Amino acid sequence: MNKAVNEREAELNFRAYHTDLTKMPNKRKLFDDIDYLIRKECDGFLLIRFRVLEFEELNFSLGLDIGEELQLAAANRLMALEDEAQFYQLYPSEFALLTACNTVQADEQSINVILQCLSGLVNLQRISVTLHTASGYCYYPKHGENARELLHNAGIALQQAMKLKVPSLEFASSMAESALMRVRLTHELTEAIEGDQLTLHFQPKLNLKTSRIDKVEALVRWIHPELGMIPPDEFIEIAETTGQIDALTDWVIKNALNQLGIWKELGFSLGVAINVSAVNLKQKCFDSQVLNLIAQCGCDASMITIEVTESALAEDPEQALLILDRLSDCGLSISIDDYGTGYSSLSQLKQLPASELKIDKAFILNVATDEHDKTIARSTLRLAQQFGLRTVAEGIEDKASLKWLTENGCDYAQGYFISRPQPAEQLTLWLNTLNEQSWPIEEPVNYLS
Structure with a gap:
C-alpha cells in the first residue's frame, strides 16, 4: 500500500x-x-x-x-x-x-x-x-x-x-526601457491611427530626362503628443507584428491620394509612390482594398506606384505575385525598393509585374568616387534597361552623384541634395518656386533645408 x-x-x-x-x-x-x-x-x-x-x-x-x-x-x-x-x-x-x-x-x-x-x-x-x-x-x-x-x-x-x-x-x-516603450507605443498606435497624430511627409523624385519634379514618395510620420516625432522604424514593425499594419497602410494610401487630388487642383501634375509591407502582401484582399480607396478618391491609377522591398517579396513570393499582378493589371506601377540588398533573382525579377527598380542608397552615396559602387550601379542600370524597367536612385546627397547618374542613364533621382521629405504644405510652397515643376540641376536652390 x-x-x-x-x-x-x-x-x-x-x-x-x-x-x-x-x-x-x-x-x-x-x-x-x-x-x-x-x-x-x-x-x-x-x-x-x-x-x-x-x-x-x-x-x-x-x-x-x-x-x-x-x-x-x-x-x-x-x-x-x-x-x-x-x-x-x-x-x-x-x-x-x-x-x-x-x-x-x-x-x-x-x-x-x-x-x-x-x-x-x-x-x-x-x-x-x-x-x-x-x-x-x-x-x-x-x-x-x-x-x-x-x-x-x-x-x-x-x-x-x-x-x-x-x-x-x-x-x-x-533593453528594458525599450521594451516598456514598445508596450506603450503598441497600446497607443491604434489611437494614433484613428486620431490626428499621423502625418505624411513627401520626398520629391527628380525626372533626370526632363529635369522636372513629377513624382513624390509618401512617408508616414507619427507626431506623438508627449514623445514628439517617432521614427517610422520604431512603429511600423510594431504595426506589422500586432495586426495594425492594414489600418496604418489604409491611412497612408487614403491620405496620400487625397493630397494628390489637392495638388491636381493647384495645377501640379504629380505621381505618388506608397510603401507597402510584406504583411500587406499576405492579405488576399489587399489589392481590392487598394483599388477601393483609389475609386473613393477618384484618382488615376496610373499616377500611383506601389513600392515593395526585395525582402517583402521573398517572404511569400506566390501570394505577393498574385496581389501585384492584379494591381498592375489595373494600371498601378510596381517598384522594387532597395534593390541590391535583398533576395531577388533574375528569374524572379522576370516574373514580377515590376515597372521600376530603386537602387539602394548604400550603392549611391559614393557612386561618383567609389569604383565598386560605380560597377554595381552601372550593372543595375543596364539590367533594368534590358528588362524595360524605369530606374530610381535614392540617397543623392551631392551634385557629383547626380551628374554621374544622369550621364549613365538613370531615370529618376531622390535624396537630400534635391529635397528632404517635407509636409505637404511646405512641399507645395517649394513647388510654387519652380518654373512648371522644373528643377535647376546645375545650380539647385535648396528652398527646403
Missing part, C-alpha cells in the same frame, strides 16, 4: 515539474532551481532563453502533430547535451538553460553550441525542415535578484535578438 502511495506521489511530483509531451523540466522547475541557487548564495549563474523561430508557422500551417513532433525532436537534441548543464522547456517553441558562469568566451561558446544543436535540418515524418534559433541571456546577480526578474530580462534580450535578427544578445538595462 505504502509503495503504491509513494509511486503515485512520485508520479504527481514528476508531472508537476515536467512537461507532458517532452518530459523536460518545466518553468516551475526552473523557478525552483533558480531559487535554490540563490539561497545557496552561489557566486553567480547564467540563464539563457532560446526559441525555435519556425515553430509557430509550422504548427499552424502543418498541424499540431507536426508541432508536437518538432518539440520532441528539439528536446531529444537538447537532452544529448545535458551532461553540460540543465535544460528546461518553457513553451512549445521556447527552452531555457541554467548553468554556472564561466569566462565570457566560454559562455558565448556554450550559447553557440546550443544554437547549432537546434538549428539546421530536421527530418520529421511528413516533411524535412530547416530550423533557425535565437537566444537572449542574463547573469545572476548582475541582471536580476530573483527568478522572475531573471527570466523576464532574458526574455527581453531574446525578443531584442529576434527583432534585430541576430543569433544572441546579452540583456542590457536599455
Whole structure:
C-alpha cells in the first residue's frame, strides 16, 4: 500500500515539474532551481532563453502533430547535451538553460553550441525542415535578484535578438526601457491611427530626362503628443507584428491620394509612390482594398506606384505575385525598393509585374568616387534597361552623384541634395518656386533645408 502511495506521489511530483509531451523540466522547475541557487548564495549563474523561430508557422500551417513532433525532436537534441548543464522547456517553441558562469568566451561558446544543436535540418515524418534559433541571456546577480526578474530580462534580450535578427544578445538595462516603450507605443498606435497624430511627409523624385519634379514618395510620420516625432522604424514593425499594419497602410494610401487630388487642383501634375509591407502582401484582399480607396478618391491609377522591398517579396513570393499582378493589371506601377540588398533573382525579377527598380542608397552615396559602387550601379542600370524597367536612385546627397547618374542613364533621382521629405504644405510652397515643376540641376536652390 505504502509503495503504491509513494509511486503515485512520485508520479504527481514528476508531472508537476515536467512537461507532458517532452518530459523536460518545466518553468516551475526552473523557478525552483533558480531559487535554490540563490539561497545557496552561489557566486553567480547564467540563464539563457532560446526559441525555435519556425515553430509557430509550422504548427499552424502543418498541424499540431507536426508541432508536437518538432518539440520532441528539439528536446531529444537538447537532452544529448545535458551532461553540460540543465535544460528546461518553457513553451512549445521556447527552452531555457541554467548553468554556472564561466569566462565570457566560454559562455558565448556554450550559447553557440546550443544554437547549432537546434538549428539546421530536421527530418520529421511528413516533411524535412530547416530550423533557425535565437537566444537572449542574463547573469545572476548582475541582471536580476530573483527568478522572475531573471527570466523576464532574458526574455527581453531574446525578443531584442529576434527583432534585430541576430543569433544572441546579452540583456542590457536599455533593453528594458525599450521594451516598456514598445508596450506603450503598441497600446497607443491604434489611437494614433484613428486620431490626428499621423502625418505624411513627401520626398520629391527628380525626372533626370526632363529635369522636372513629377513624382513624390509618401512617408508616414507619427507626431506623438508627449514623445514628439517617432521614427517610422520604431512603429511600423510594431504595426506589422500586432495586426495594425492594414489600418496604418489604409491611412497612408487614403491620405496620400487625397493630397494628390489637392495638388491636381493647384495645377501640379504629380505621381505618388506608397510603401507597402510584406504583411500587406499576405492579405488576399489587399489589392481590392487598394483599388477601393483609389475609386473613393477618384484618382488615376496610373499616377500611383506601389513600392515593395526585395525582402517583402521573398517572404511569400506566390501570394505577393498574385496581389501585384492584379494591381498592375489595373494600371498601378510596381517598384522594387532597395534593390541590391535583398533576395531577388533574375528569374524572379522576370516574373514580377515590376515597372521600376530603386537602387539602394548604400550603392549611391559614393557612386561618383567609389569604383565598386560605380560597377554595381552601372550593372543595375543596364539590367533594368534590358528588362524595360524605369530606374530610381535614392540617397543623392551631392551634385557629383547626380551628374554621374544622369550621364549613365538613370531615370529618376531622390535624396537630400534635391529635397528632404517635407509636409505637404511646405512641399507645395517649394513647388510654387519652380518654373512648371522644373528643377535647376546645375545650380539647385535648396528652398527646403
